[in-house]
Amino acid sequence: MRLCFLVEEQYRRDGMPMAVIGQLAAWGHEVDLVRPGGSLLSLAETISAGRHAAWVLKTVSGGPGLSLLEAASSVGLRTINDVRAIRLVRDKVVAAAVAHDRGLPVPATHAAPRAELFAELPADAFPLVVKPADGSNGRAVRLFERPEQLAAWPDGEGMVIAQPYVPNTGLDLKVYCVAGDLYATESRSPLRPDMPRHERPVPLTAELAALAAEVGRVFGLDLYGVDILLGPDGPVIVDINDFPSFRQVPDAVPKVSQAILDLARADVPEVTELWPAAHSGLLTAPEAV
Template identity: 65%
Template sequence: MRLCFLVEEHYRHDGMPNEVVRQLTAWGHEVDVVRPGGSLLRMTEVMGAGTHDAWVLKTVSGGPGLTLLEAAAAAGMTTVNDARSIRGVRDKALAAAIGRTRGLPMPTTYAVARPELLREIPASEYPLVVKPSDGSSGRAVHLVSSPGQLEPLLPELAGEGLLIAQPYVRNSGTDIKVYAVGGELFATERCSPLHPDPAVRERRVPLSAEVAAIAAQVGAVYGLDLYGVDVLLGPEGPMVVDVNDFPSFRQVPDAAARVARAVLDLARAGGTPVPPPAPRPRAQALSVSIPAQVSARAGEPL
């Protein structure tokens, strides 16, 4: 197969997706890597119908890669993930609206185009977590304890575009990151960006049936195949606080091979979801099956 990976400069030297590209090449597939932020793109001719079996995106939010992926989708080509699904989670304000409407446990979310409008949020909602709607990698995320603490932050937030604010979910200081790949879920625990603690090492943890069901629901709600979900275990139960398309898959065993198989399966299926039977997540399991769009083959794909 011939695949095109759109890789932003931010991820140029990262293991993901470079290890996936190496794995696919080792299996005999042809992979073209395009760096949207470092190339002159002649958009009227960049999409050649039928030149690639699938296009895969690994870029930062707000980067030009998603425009290219959407152009490929408009030309009728297969994309991983679906371009419309990626847009639905890259905009965190939109993702919150979609998620709450579809029954996902998510915090109340406010959106403002100008930072000073954050002053209108009732004091009863504090502490607040404020971040850019198109943010990624923990950029410009602030825990604001009171309306008075908000004021000095307003100039710093002025250049961040659309902002969202959510009431802080009280937690132990660690996040549960659930990765979905090849029809399985893998859970890791890591230090929250709001509570940096160098002593907390990211590690795989057991995945409860409740969190597994929520993570599987995230894929169905947003139409994602390869994704990550940030979950906080708050006083009212698990709460989804972020969703990422094509995350790092850190701590996932044989991550490069698993992701490579999933990409190939989706390319073969033309990006069309092929739902298997409903999942039966097991409490305290390190990984569980989910209703993935395509199940990865056990053997080496060629």
């Protein structure tokens, strides 16, 4: 089988996905490695029907690889994850809206082009967790105790979101899904740099397993991670990632490699499975009044 991996520069030395590429090659499969941020590509040669069994993306949220993945999908090539599912979770504004609509436990979310606009929220909305809508890997996640502190957020392009701080132990629960198999780890929150580094596998309760599986069903993901906080009112989803690191997952490399092969061979799901009827309003223009 021939596969194409789109890998951003910052992941070129990471176990995910480089070790997976090595594993697939060791199993006798051919893997083309494309650097979306540093390669000159002939689209006619690189993206052609029948050339690859599947395309796999490992880039930062705002990286250029997603456009190439969408180009491959547009000519009928299999992508892992489905490119429409990746789009849903890469933009945290969209992800929060879909999660809220489907009844998933997510914090109340506000969006703005500048963080200082969150100062218009009532005082009891603070403390607020603010993050870029296209952020990943905990990048630029900050906690603001008071409205006047928001001026410290750097100016930049793109939307930012704000969510109320969920009281917790300082440890995030990460649930990883490898084509239906679920694994849980806990690690230090990016908001608690004062705590020692901490990352280890933990048991996964039936409640949290059901919640993580529902995230995959709602968003149409096969390989993904869900960041969950165990707050005073129960579990709260604070982030969803396509193709995460799978750190602390036992035998992650062969498991993810095998999942990619299985997904590449599987029948392509119908669009309605990824965009249920309940979400048809996201794609349909509102009726004229």
